[in-house]
Amino acid sequence: MICLRCSAKQSEPGVDRCSSCEEEFRPVSGLWGVNNISQLLLSIESLKSGEIDLDEFRERFDTFLELWEQFSEKWGLSEATVPEVFSLNRALDSVYGTSLQELEDSIEELNQALDEVDGLSHVDPAALDRIEDHIRLFCRRVCSACAAVFTKLESRGGDFASLLDNFGT
């Protein structure tokens, strides 16, 4: 996890303050622990309450966007969908295809959230509610798809039990 306020990488998981700028990390309802997603949701809450302004809010989303763009560039997601990146044969696609499409659909949720943030010209509670919904759905769908992929990989002989604990499965 990195601090979306100052971009400092946090060396320990589950910390309650940034090791660099001392920003407080608080869990948010419906999401376990603190991570980049909880920070995004908290920034929505903070903007609504007036704790931060729109510029600060944008900066936090921009920091997250940099992470996303690094990931997207590494995996070629600007030129291809998730199923296209892996182009699985028919046998593998029958096992993993649904999860890959779920990952693709989750990315669409994220893109919609980022588009909404881009279009914000003032603090618009309705737009912020939509952004929150997209971010929560993005996270939920990613976690669900990742847990499904790990479960299927485990059935081939891998040991992903501790990883699946990440998702409470």
Place this chain on the structure above:
Amino acid sequence: MPESDDEQKLQLLEEFVRDLIRDVLGMALNDE
């Protein structure tokens, strides 16, 4: 496709999923 190519693709898929969870969501992976 030979089985080794399948395994290679699945290793890539595992790396993709790990990157997504760790680097984008910012969640710690329990086995790292």
